[in-house]
Amino acid sequence: MTVIALDFETANAGRDSACAVGAVFLEDGVVTGEAYSLIRPKNPRFDAGNVAIHGITARDVAGAPDFVEAMAPVLKRLPGALLLAHNAAFDLGVLRAAAGQAGLALPAFRSACTVALARHAFPTLANHKLPTVAAHLGLTLRHHHAGDDALACARIALAAAKAAGTASIAHHAGLIGKLVSHAPGRAAVPAAGGLAARALKAAGLSATVATRFVVRGSTGTPYNVDLTRSAGGALRLSCDCRGAMFGRQCRHVKGLLRGEVDDLLSGNAAEVAGLARRLGQR
Known part of the structure; x- marks a missing residue:
């Protein structure tokens, strides 16, 4: 099974304002590839609070690809995959909102939140924020760089599965009831004649x-x-x-x-x- 660790940064409070994406691909518990791209959001407004977090500005993304182009490496491997994110509710929300804005129908896939996986595997930590868990595992991290955050997410999932004594990330997520199935979506724009x-x-x-x-x-x-x-x-x-x-x-x-x-x-x-x-x- 393909596992994809995903992280988005957004330009403003809108979930459809993805301005950067990082993805790490795993096969059989081994990292096989990484992808990172800035994204030119359709809504070009960059809020000061968001910029203060990730440092990306409207000027940085002026020549960047749009969501569909930037997400091409992920989208072609998403069908049937296990999608990981640290605080998955946020990143899945961005994925759905940006895909909907682009009129893109998402395929069926499964997901798991690495916050939940880390809580189960490392219950004694003061909290299970990405920097805290990464530091516990000795991982270097440029927090809020989507590429670094995605890699840390992947490493956390692998370490959590190992610490829990499970055979795989999917097995770990399923064992603790945190494996979520997502049915195929529909494009936001009605099909002609439908x-x-x-x-x-x-x-x-x-x-x-x-x-x-x-x-x-x-x-x-x-x-x-x-x-x-x-x-x-x-x-x-x-x-x-x-x-x-x-x-x-x-x-x-x-x-x-x-x-x-x-x-x-x-x-x-x-x-x-x-x-x-x-x-x-x-």
């Missing part, structure tokens, strides 16, 4: 409008807001946040219906504004 595209056309919307928007909650958590068609044929927006579980129209949906884009992480602002006008809710 049901979603026809529904949009019938409503007078552009067939290129994304059917999913990713928004930022009040604490920074990303939520999916989908443009769906009811049994009666009416278009509506539905969110997967906790508030929407009780049948209420949550603040994320209300914001999009008003054409607000301040918390938009993935999706086109002009399309949101057009959607709001066409649904007559602005």
Whole structure:
């Protein structure tokens, strides 16, 4: 099984603003390759706080490849692979958001968080942040350089599996219930002639409008807001946040219906504004 340790740096709070990626490839417990690239995000805004963390600026990525090109070494090996990241919720969120923005459907793969693996294997550490675990294992680290962080992630996973006495990284993750399976995704843009595209056309919307928007909650958590068609044929927006579980129209949906884009992480602002006008809710 191919194992890929992955790390992203972002330009701003948006999960779709990846500006650097590091990847390390493992086969049978051996590092077989590494990849690193700057990324030119579609949203070119670089927040001062992010720059202070990783040192990457808009000027640095001006001539860099876009997400799909930069991710080519990972994407071609991702189907069926085990994807590792230290604090996987963040890096998987970046992967999904940036792929969705690019209209890219992700294949089926599995994932594991090396924070969880390290907690199980090295329970006496003061914390299980990447620099702490790396120092415990004697690894050199330029923290927040995506290439270095990905390599440290890979080394931590290998060391954790060995310390736990398991046969492999996947075996270790499965043994402690931290192996997650991900079904194939769908591209954010409806296929030409498909049901979603026809529904949009019938409503007078552009067939290129994304059917999913990713928004930022009040604490920074990303939520999916989908443009769906009811049994009666009416278009509506539905969110997967906790508030929407009780049948209420949550603040994320209300914001999009008003054409607000301040918390938009993935999706086109002009399309949101057009959607709001066409649904007559602005």
